[in-house]
Amino acid sequence: MPDPIHSLRTGPDAPPFLIAGPCVIESRDICMRIADFLRRLTVKEGVPYIFKASYDKANRTSIDSFRGPGPQEGLRILEEIKREFDIPVISDIHAPAQAAEAAEVLDIIQIPALLCRQTDLIVAAAETGKPVNIKKGQFLAPWDMExxxxKARSAGNARILLTERGTAFGYNNLVVDMRSLGIMKETGCPVIFDATHSVQLPGGQGTKSGGDRRQAPPLAQAAIAAGADGLFMETHFDPDNALCDGPNSVTFEMMETLLPKIVAIKAIINDGGTA
Structure with a gap:
């Protein structure tokens, strides 16, 4: 498989790319079904695609929240998806000691937003030589990402991606400042917009987070028009019964409607027009 960072082209002739999948690995079969759908859809629309799913959600709201199968089983499932569909895979790590094991399977290592200031974690991920996607913390200004x-580049790794996922706005709420995308692009890194976590309501349902998936598609379209290179979207065929982040995850039907619009908006931007 070619280096995934090379397929995520940016610039005036590049298509948008998509990082999508369930929030967490609920089971092998669920992941396979979602990966199959998204692979077929992105091939149809000519969109480079990377499958995402967490194998351990260490930052859940409640001690009773479902965290996933853990690294051993989770990485095995991700490796199977990677092989079965010939697509890159991405997942997150939460401690420096996890980096080397994750790098044996993952094509891109992700740093969660709440851990984006953890120097040792970022350096350990970068030292694997794998591309690293760093999510901007909900508590940071976009220029803080420089x-x-x-930190990542200090480890000799220049293959860094940045993801905007909303900014804390009072209690249990997030807002999106589209200026953030252009500001973060000044680092020289590709910039991704996480459309589904941006409509999350952290802890908004007491023992779990809420959200409003209806707002994800318009924000995704706005982000591409504002210069985002790609999108990150949690996707599920039955989000109302998903074990993690269901309220802000989009359905298959929503993705089928949204993706052609994203491609069309990016084409307009690439042609020097305005959306």
Whole structure:
């Protein structure tokens, strides 16, 4: 498989790329069904695709929240998806000691937003030589990401992606400042917009987070028009019964409607027009 960072082209002739899948690995069969659907859809629309799913959600709201199968079984499932569909895979790590094991399977290592200032974690991920996607913390200004990028680059790794996922706005709420995308692009890194976590309501349902998936498609379209290189979207065929982040995950039907619009908006931007 070619280096996934090379398929995520940016610039005036590049298509948008998509990182999508369930929030967490609920089971092998669920992941396979979602990966199969998204692979077929992205091939049809000519969109480079990376499958995402967490094998351990360490930052859940409640001690009773479902966290996933753990690294051993989770990485085995991700490796199977990677092989079965010939697609890159991405997942997150939460401690420096996890980086080397994750790098044996993952094509891109992700740093969760709440851990984006953890220097040792970022350096350990970067030292694997794998591309690293760093999510901007809900508590940070976009220009603060420059220092975080330099932490990763200090390990000799220039293959860094940045993801906007909303900013804390009072209690249990997030808002999106589209200016953030352009500001973070000044680092020279590809910039991704996480449309589904941006409509999350953290802890908004007491023992779990809420959200409003209806707002994800318009924000995704706005982000591409504002210059995002790609999208990150949690996707599920039955989000109302998903074990993690269901309220803000989009359905298959929503993705089928949205993706052609994203491609069309990016084409307009690439042609020097405005959306």
């Amino acid at each position: 220092n975080i990028v330099e």
